[in-house]
Every structure is written in C-alpha cells, then in structure tokens.
Amino acid sequence: MTLIDQLIENRTTQQIAFLQQLVRIPTDTPPGNNAPHAERTAELLTELGFEVEKHVVPTAEVEAAGMQSITNLIVRHRFSEDGPTIALNAHGDVVPPGEGWTHDPYGAEIENGKLYGRAAAVSKSDFATYTFALLALKNSGLKLKGAVELHFTYDEEFGGELGPGWLLRQGLTRPDYLIAAGFSYQVVTAHNGCLQLEVTLHGLASHAAYPHTGVDALQAANKLLTALYAHNEVLKTRRSQVAGITHPYLNVGRIEGGSNTNVVPGKVVLKLDRRMIPEEHPAEVEAEVRALIESTVAQSPGITLDIKRLLLAHPMTPLPGAAPLIAALQKQGEAVFGEPIPTSGTPLYTDVRLYTAQGIPAAIYGAGPRTVLESNAKRADEHLELADLQRATRVIANALAEMLAC
Structure with a gap:
C-alpha cells in the first residue's frame, strides 16, 4: 500500500x-x-x-x-x-x-x-x-x-x-x-452523441361526437411513431467499431396531447432522443431525422408541424x-x-x-x-x-x- x-x-x-x-x-x-x-x-x-x-x-x-x-x-x-x-x-x-x-x-x-x-x-x-x-x-x-x-x-x-x-x-x-x-x-x-427534438403536430380540436369537423393530431402522431420506431431497424445495421458501443437508437421519451376524453386531439407534442455513434456526423443525423418526420407527417392532411431542437451533443x-x-x-x-x-x-x-x-x-x-x-x-x-x-x-x-x- x-x-x-x-x-x-x-x-x-x-x-x-x-x-x-x-x-x-x-x-x-x-x-x-x-x-x-x-x-x-x-x-x-x-x-x-x-x-x-x-x-x-x-x-x-x-x-x-x-x-x-x-x-x-x-x-x-x-x-x-x-x-x-x-x-x-x-x-x-x-x-x-x-x-x-x-x-x-x-x-x-x-x-x-x-x-x-x-x-x-x-x-x-x-x-x-x-x-x-x-x-x-x-x-x-x-x-x-x-x-x-x-x-x-x-x-x-x-x-x-x-x-x-x-x-x-x-x-x-x-x-x-x-x-x-x-x-x-x-x-x-x-x-455516443445525442440529438433531442421536440416535435409538435397541430391539427384541429373538435367534439368527439362530430369528429369529421376536426383534424386528429393523435392519429397523425400514431403514424409518426410507427415510422420512427421502424427506423430503428435501419439504425441497427449501422454498427460502431468502438468497444462498448453497438448501434444508434431512436427513442420517444415523452408524449403530451389532447384536452379531454370527449375531444378530438388538436395538438400532440413528442420529445425524442436519437443516440448517434462516434462514426456518425451530427448534422447528417439531424437532417435524416427531420426528413423522416416531415415526410411522414405530410401524409396526414390538415396537420402542420413544428420541430424544435432541444439538444445536439456531439x-x-x-x-x-x-x-x-x-x-x-x-x-x-x-x-x-x-x-x-x-x-x-x-x-x-x-x-x-x-x-x-x-x-x-x-x-x-x-x-x-x-x-x-x-x-x-x-x-x-x-x-x-x-x-x-x-x-x-x-x-x-x-x-x-x-x-x-x-
């Protein structure tokens, strides 16, 4: 000693x-x-x-x-x-x-x-x-x-x-x-690095008895969630050469939306976390995630989109x-x-x-x-x-x- x-x-x-x-x-x-x-x-x-x-x-x-x-x-x-x-x-x-x-x-x-x-x-x-x-x-x-x-x-x-x-x-x-x-x-x-985004989907709230008068932001968010999680299958193929690190991953850690059970949701907010391996370039990662979000939400008529970067850690x-x-x-x-x-x-x-x-x-x-x-x-x-x-x-x-x- x-x-x-x-x-x-x-x-x-x-x-x-x-x-x-x-x-x-x-x-x-x-x-x-x-x-x-x-x-x-x-x-x-x-x-x-x-x-x-x-x-x-x-x-x-x-x-x-x-x-x-x-x-x-x-x-x-x-x-x-x-x-x-x-x-x-x-x-x-x-x-x-x-x-x-x-x-x-x-x-x-x-x-x-x-x-x-x-x-x-x-x-x-x-x-x-x-x-x-x-x-x-x-x-x-x-x-x-x-x-x-x-x-x-x-x-x-x-x-x-x-x-x-x-x-x-x-x-x-x-x-x-x-x-x-x-x-x-x-x-x-x-x-790893980390990209965190706040994604807001804007629809139009309406009474659940008249759903045709609204634009359901939650249904659009459901489509987006499906696309985001499916993207993880692509990310699993991108392997890091650094011991202890495997592959990138995208996680949705928080969801907020709706106002009541009898109201078609007019707004949904998602907060997501995209881990990036050392071999990835942060700007390219952010561009890819934004493009995926934008192309998916574009398939939901009447939904507008806001994307806010919360964190970009290299x-x-x-x-x-x-x-x-x-x-x-x-x-x-x-x-x-x-x-x-x-x-x-x-x-x-x-x-x-x-x-x-x-x-x-x-x-x-x-x-x-x-x-x-x-x-x-x-x-x-x-x-x-x-x-x-x-x-x-x-x-x-x-x-x-x-x-x-x-």
Whole structure:
C-alpha cells in the first residue's frame, strides 16, 4: 500500500460521511434548483481546507434552459508554477428518483456495504472520489508539479452548456487534461452523441361526437411513431467499431396531447432522443431525422408541424494527447484491482465532449461497479459499493501523482 493509499484509507469514514451529505440534498433536474447543493458542497470543501470559487450562472440563462438555479464550483490547488493542470469534473444535478424505491432516495442509507440514494453512483460519488484523492495528494508531502482543479457542475442532465460549457466559455478554466466522472471499472475514452427534438403536430380540436369537423393530431402522431420506431431497424445495421458501443437508437421519451376524453386531439407534442455513434456526423443525423418526420407527417392532411431542437451533443472520441492520461489510469487501476483495466466506449453522452471540443484530452473514470447497470444508476435503488469508492479514489490519486511527478 502506497503512502497515498494509506492517507485515503485513514479518511474512509470522513469520505463516506461527505458523500452522504451530498446525497441528502436533492438536485432533481427538472426542476433544476441546484444552487443550494452547490452552497453546501462549497461549505464541506472549505471545512476540508480548500479554497472554493462559486460561479453563479445568470438567472436569465438558467431559466431560458428550463432550470431554476446553477452555481458551478472550482477548486484549484497548485503544486508548482510549471507542469500540467489536470481537471476533475463531476456533475451534481440528477434526474428525479421516480418510483419503485425500497430505500429513501435522499436518505443515503448504508446496507451491506452499499450506500443508497439518487446520484449515489452517478455522479455525486465522484465529488467524494475527486475531493479525497486531491486531499491525499495535498497532504502527502510528495514533490509534485503542476496543478489539480475540481470542477463540480450542475447542468449535465440538460446538456452541460451551463455547467462545464459555461465555465469554458467564460474563460474560467483551461486545463491540460480532464478526468470526468465514471460509472464502471473501465477507462472510458469514447461516447455516443445525442440529438433531442421536440416535435409538435397541430391539427384541429373538435367534439368527439362530430369528429369529421376536426383534424386528429393523435392519429397523425400514431403514424409518426410507427415510422420512427421502424427506423430503428435501419439504425441497427449501422454498427460502431468502438468497444462498448453497438448501434444508434431512436427513442420517444415523452408524449403530451389532447384536452379531454370527449375531444378530438388538436395538438400532440413528442420529445425524442436519437443516440448517434462516434462514426456518425451530427448534422447528417439531424437532417435524416427531420426528413423522416416531415415526410411522414405530410401524409396526414390538415396537420402542420413544428420541430424544435432541444439538444445536439456531439460524440466524444479520444484525442491523441490523452494517451499518457489513459495509460496512467490503466496502470494504477491494475495495481488496485489486480487485473488489466481495458478502455471502452459508452452509449451514454457526457459533459466530457465539451472539454474535448476545446482540444482538451480527456478520459472518463471514477467510482462505479464493473458495469454501469449494476449500480441502478438513474433507476430505483441506485447505489454505490463503498469498497468501489475507496478503490476509485486510490486509482485517481495515484494516477494524478504519476502524471504530476517531478
């Protein structure tokens, strides 16, 4: 066990208590009132001896994006004036808990070595991973160069543009490398992109007793849904060459329409999500989806159509400069887990793309089970194996020490 490992082990109880406090403060997005969580996180970081910068995103920008409040946090710790800056990014916003829980989603209960709660795995866990990894380095007395930054942000669920995207656009940070919140034992080096659209079909409402006087938007939406889901058979033939990623997929995640049971629906709104593999070009994907929607709706007389883009998140592919970072994570991961740590892609999309778009080499690694599905991330009874929290903290801290060694 290294000196860094020992320092991390000595603070195990404190690290768990830190994570419990973060899980107990809801950050459901929507509605996206995330500033209170950032304020409490800043207090906890200050108690650990860190200087915390609080960057408040203007209310008008937050509300325009459909949220209520965002405060992004940066902690900077410099070991020397020369050397690289490595940023560690995790997001505090999460989807609402939904139904089916057998544990309080905000209770941070511990049972059989697992901590339960919304965001216990993705990604408040890595607030704790990264904080205590940096704390171990800070207290180690090792001669290191460069700097480490913590970026704790609050807009991943809505695309990240007001989280890391906002910090980068404001010129508040420009690291040389990035490690972002993980969700498996693998070092993730690529991820899918995502296009989200809001599709509104306008018909003409009428009394159900006189349906011929209306134009049924729901019947038109039914035809569109059939066409969209049929398109998935085409998408399944487009195979990615990236391990961990299979093929594109189109999902309709929300449908709203109609006013009452005795009224022909005059308006239906669909919200869809089109995942794109790293080999696809986002502009071409959007053009294809729009063309499919437009041609299908054109077959329903009297229906007019509005299409609004909600999100266009580009896929992430590894930058050449990421090789030393990836190698350090793999080496230290093998030392901790006792087995080779592979690289892989993920069908998720993440905030990492916002850093790589700026030319910042990045990798995804943090606390998590062998596979993301094992943690129930974003599902009922989401949880984190506490042994994985300590293991990931050791990997991160030792990888940072390797990258910053004089």
